[in-house]
Amino acid sequence: MKKASALLLAALLAMSALSGCASSGSSDVITIGVFEPLTGDNAAGGELEVAGIELANELYPEVLGKKVVLVKVDNKSDKAEAATAAARLVEQNKVQAIIGSWGSSLSMAAGNIVMDAKIPAVGASCTNPLVTLNNDYYFRVCFIDPFQGTVMANYATSKLGAKTAAIIQEVSNDYSVGLASFFEDSFTKTTGDASSIVEKGNYQTGDKDFTAILTNIKQKNPDVIFAPGNFTESALIIKQARQLGITTPFLGGDTWETPDFLSVGGAEVEGAVFSTFFDKAMVTTSEATKFLAEFEKKNPGVEPAAVTALGYDAYILILDAIKRANSTDGPAIRDALASTSGFQAVTGSTTLDANGDAVKDAVIKSVTGGKFTYLDYVKAQ
Amino acid sequence: MSKKTAFSIAAIGAILLLALVLNSVLDSYSKRVLNLCAIYAIIALSLNLVNGFTGMFSLGQAGFMAIGAYAVAIFTVPVELRAQGFYLEPMHPAIANIELPLIVALLLGGVLAGAFAFVIGFPVLRLRGDYLAIATLGFSEIIRIIFTNTQSITNGALGIKNVPSLSNMFFIYLAAIIVFVLMRLLLSSSFGRAFKAIREDEIVAEAMGINLFKHKIASFVISAFFAGIGGGLYGALLGTVDPKNFMFTLTYNFVLIIVLGGLGSMSGTVIASFIITIGMEWLRFFDDTLILFGTEIPIFRPGLRMVVFSILLMVIVLFFQKGLMGQKELSVDMVKGLVSRVKGLGKKRGDGK
Incomplete structure (x- = not known):
């Protein structure tokens, strides 16, 4: 046993010496x-x-x-x-x-x-x-987050003609909080109405049930719901919203672009729109x-x-x-x-x-036919 | 002054002198690793006070660290840099213009953590064993979630940056030694001995006239105080804090350290802090690509060190079932005993030839 451990130690030391040679630039x-x-x-x-x-x-x-x-x-x-x-x-x-x-x-x-x-x-x-x-x-x-939040707010007001919006943010995620805040700024500025954000809901990473937030939102009946955040939670939010009979379009950020978003959300995430960095259909260079x-x-x-x-x-x-x-x-x-x-x-x-x-x-994509598809293109300001 | 005390003072002096010298000699990487060792030692010691010495299974250290780290982050960031960081919601006017020196902020963090422990101690310390662990874990998560939601004080999920970074080894080692000495004095006093009595058997301790609740809450509050100090140093070392730092998994690092070092051994805790922190860095060569005789060995890729580390830990736990030191402390006698045993071994082997 002692011999074996000594041998092992020697081997470890030899390896550390060897790797030392390899990495010294x-x-x-x-x-x-x-x-x-x-x-x-x-x-x-x-x-x-x-x-x-x-x-x-x-x-x-x-x-x-x-x-x-x-x-x-x-x-x-x-x-x-x-x-x-x-x-x-x-x-x-x-x-x-x-x-x-x-x-x-x-x-x-x-x-x-x-x-x-x-x-x-x-x-x-x-x-x-x-x-x-x-x-x-x-x-x-x-x-960065400000640009992405602004892009989605502009998309909501100009393309969807939204006058009111609800925000659901993942409060423990810096990314989600940042996007939501800049969406709010930009949306209220464009609509010129400080009360155009009708509802703001918070959730924590790992939450599974969002019916409380969604029921509140349903009563306010916004034109669009902005819900940036982790893909699993976001997919669940959309799924539960559809089950509650909310037909309002959902907007989000680039984190949604993962296969899990589609597999968790299933048919319910159809039509979800988000901004991202890159798409095959929009090759510019x-x-x-x-x-x-x-x-x-x-x-x-x-x-x-x-x-x-x-x-x-x-x-x-x-x-x-x-x-x-x-x-x-x-x-x-x-x-x-x-x-x-x-x-x-x-x-x-x-x-x-x-x-x-x-x-x-930025590129704007949506979910159609169970796939992420290219929708629009937004120039940098 | 006894020989023991003189030796201890000499050892402290030597460590501080060494820290002072190394501070100016070492590169920033080695300094950072050594500083982290000392900070982890402070936090692990605080956890050991409750878990190892008082026999209560608490898992709330990450929360108390968060209080300390946020106290330092909130109050030491230069006032003129705050507005930029708090861009979603401005900092609350009551604290926006208060800037404290690091030492004051550290103590404040410790006191706040202790005060919080005192408040939650009343309901929580009525529980025992696993239930206590779950309750403390829950409170540690509550602290994190409060910090996530108080946007105008802690900047929420975005975190705080531009905390003046601390890299002075002398300062950090001085703090670690102060914590160590205070805990040593506490544990050798009659008040501290009562902690150990509670650990051994609550009923017997109570029969001997020890006020169980008073001692338990004292141990819990003192532990939180030290964890707050350790957390403050941790925040200052990193120069940035955010709530995700203080997930409950952070506590497990320290549970690992105290179990490895020995529940109820202060020197064991310190030794284990150094072994784990330095070990993780030393094992990094497993993550590098290794080319032996012109071929790349495929398993040498990032992540391998975690596997090796786990195996080493299992080996240690198998051979030292009570941790490296058990409940013993490192002392001159122990070292002497070890030396003579090694000599004895050599002699035996010599005889065999």
């Missing part, structure tokens, strides 16, 4: 840190983003004549772990840039670290405005065509998720910034990133504003 390699939840609650989202980043790395393995190496670290969907993982990328792996993370609060935990180390970070799908606020070194390729073809080659018959496309975009944006900066120096890459304008990404032409947030077009 030399100067002719550019390392990009990938900082994602690969275990824990958010692992599914993290994996989707990593798939996009890896695909981009295969297609564009070099910049400035140097090989680009990805260093993936798992942040375990835990905030303290996320901060340590980011510090590890910066200090141990000496990365030139960081991509990530799925989940805004995990990205926020890395905020101070990248700022202190002057290593630029690009988030793929973290939509909370606080991520990039007051942080010169954090950028993102997705649009040559990069998107390339991405779709390559993704199809690797995963035949699988639809790429929007976050996969965003992960891909985060990678090619960093490469582009390194090329433009003609340097691998943190502050130089940062400056190049900050001046990004009209970058031809998979998810459309991307410009970064003063906060480091992407300004880009």
Whole structure:
């Protein structure tokens, strides 16, 4: 037993030494840190983003004549772990840039670290405005909650002719709260009527029964219901609303675009409308065509998720910034990133504003025939 | 002054000196890991006070941490940066202009957590065993849900950022040592010995004239106070807090630490905090791609370290059924005993040849 344990220990140590050699970067390699939840609650989202980043790395393995190496670290969907993982990328792996993370609060935990180390970070799908606020070194390729809320409010008033709306928000989810708040602002501004939001209901992640909220809404009889939030809960809300006899159209956000939304909601989610980043039917750049073809080659018959496309975009944006900066120096890459304008990404032409947030077009989709189908296209303001 | 006390003081001095030196030598990654060890030790110690020393099964630590962390986050963010963060609903005017130094905010967090524990202690501590665990778990979730819904105070689900970040090892280790010493003094006093008596047998303890409820609530409140301090340091170390941080699963980290270290051992708790925090980081090489003789070994991918970590924990639990230290404390005598045992082993082997 003792011999066996000693042997095991020796093997472990040897392995740690070996892996040390593998990851120590030399100067002719550019390392990009990938900082994602690969275990824990958010692992599914993290994996989707990593798939996009890896695909981009295969297609564009070099910049400035140097090989680009990805260093993936798992942040375990835990905030303290996320901060340590980011510090590890910066200090141990000496990365030139960081991509990530799925989940805004995990990205926020890395905020101070990248700022202190002057290593630029690009988030793929973290939509909370606080991520990039007051942080010169954090950028993102997705649009933020205010834009998405506004897009849906405009859609409701102009396309559906809605005069009144009800909001159901997932109060424990920063994304849902943000979207709902900006929808409300924009909707009341367009209708010019402060009381046009007739009802506002709150629920917690994991709730199963929404009849109380829905009964209240039914009495107020709004023209449209805006219910951004987690896909399972949202699908249940729509299902229960239809069972209560509410025929009002439902609007939501990009989180709905998952197969689970359709399987949980079934026939009842038919006609639900939401905004998202990307659709096959709305290919605006040559990069998107390339991405779709390559993704199809690797995963035949699988639809790429929007976050996969965003992960891909985060990678090619960093490469582009390194090329433009003609340097691998943190502050130089940062400056190049900050001046990004009209970058031809998979998810459309991307410009970064003063906060480091992407300004880009949104796609509106709906559920028809048990599938997500392209409906409309909204230009960035 | 006895030899023991002198040794303890020397050890404290040495740790603080080491923290001071390491603070200026180490890179920010190693510092962060070591700081996290000390903060986890504070929180695990507070949990051990209730679970290990008083024999009550409480799972409310995440909630008390949340109170401490939010006290620090709300009151230490510079006033001029607050409006930007609270963009959905402005911060409540009563607190919007109060900015406190970190130490005051930490103590405030501790006191608030203690006060909350005092209030819920009256109904909750009438329960025993599993029921107490469920009730404390419930209250910890209640705290989180309150923080999620008080948009104008805690910024709700969006969380608070721009908390001045704390990376000073000396400060964090000083806090950890103060907590450790206070708890040590408490547990060696007659008041603290009564906790252990309650743990061993409530009826006997009561027959010996110990006021059960008074001691239980004291233990619960003191534990919440330390957890509040630990939570405050945790928030300051991360520089941002949001309610999702403080899900009940966070408590399990500390349950793991105290079970591994030994229920009822303070030094065991500290050792386990270091082993678990550093171990998780050290095992990261399992997550890297490994290339042996030119071929990539497929199982070396992110997530493997969690598997290895679990196996190691199971091995430890199998060999040390009462945790690493049981109810014993690390002492000079113990180290001496260990050294002589190892020497003895060597001798035996030598004889065998």
